[in-house]
Amino acid sequence: MGPERPAPAAAVAHRTLNVRRYRHRMLARRRLVLVGAVVALVVGAAACSNRRSSVEKNPRTGSATASSVNGVDELTISAGSDYRFHPSTVTVGPGRLRIVLHNTEKPGQGAPHNLQVGGLSAASVPLVAAGQTRQLTFTAPTPGRYRFVCTIHQAQGQTGTLVVTGS
Numbered sequence: 096m097g098p099e100r101p102a103p104a105a106a107v108a109h110r111t112l113n114v115r116r117y118r119h120r121m122l123a124r125r126r127l128v129l130v131g132a133v134v135a136l137v138v139g140a141a142a143c144s145n146r147r148s149s150v151e152k153n154p155r156t157g158s159a160t161a162s163s164v165n166g167v168d169e170l171t172i173s174a175g176s177d178y179r180f181h182p183s184t185v186t187v188g189p190g191r192l193r194i195v196l197h198n199t200e201k202p203g204q205g206a207p208h209n210l211q212v213g214g215l216s217a218a219s220v221p222l223v224a225a226g227q228t229r230q231l232t233f234t235a236p237t238p239g240r241y242r243f244v245c246t247i248h249q250a251q252g253q254t255g256t257l258v259v260t261g262s
């Protein structure tokens with residue numbers, strides 16, 4: 096048992112190298128975990144924005160002009176699980192107007208929908224259950240543009256525009 100010999104310089108250098116290698120490996124592993132987390136975050140955010148866009152997509156779903164049926168301008172508007180009116184922009188002439196609201200969901204499934212033309216208490220189709228159809232006949236208001244909504248889904252974008260022409 097002699098006095099402890101100081102480690103030869105080569106051994107010290109070797110040990111230092113090993114420590115460096117170990118630190119390097121740990122750093123690389125940490126970097127990998129970080130990259131993985133970022134990828135997961137980005138993928139998650141994309142999934143979220145996809146989900147959101149399906150709810151907040153543009154409420155405009157096309158336009159249509161009413162066709163006259165026995166002197167009454169008639170128009171069918173469909174509504175279903177996407178909480179939109181199809182079409183969402185409808186153009187009608189003056190005089191009598193009939194709006195047919197059709198809920199395209201299977202009976203017993205999906206939400207009911209209604210249709211109320213803003214500012215016109217007489218122009219309101221009450222709740223239509225899934226698979227049902229209801230119609231409303233009223234006199235078109237003075238020419239102009241009128242917003243209509245499903246009162247229970249307007250926050251989700253179930254809105255439309257009624258355009259009343261002068262002739």
Ligand SMILES: [Cu+2]
Pocket residue numbers: 174178207208209245246247248253
């Ligand atoms: Cu609705």
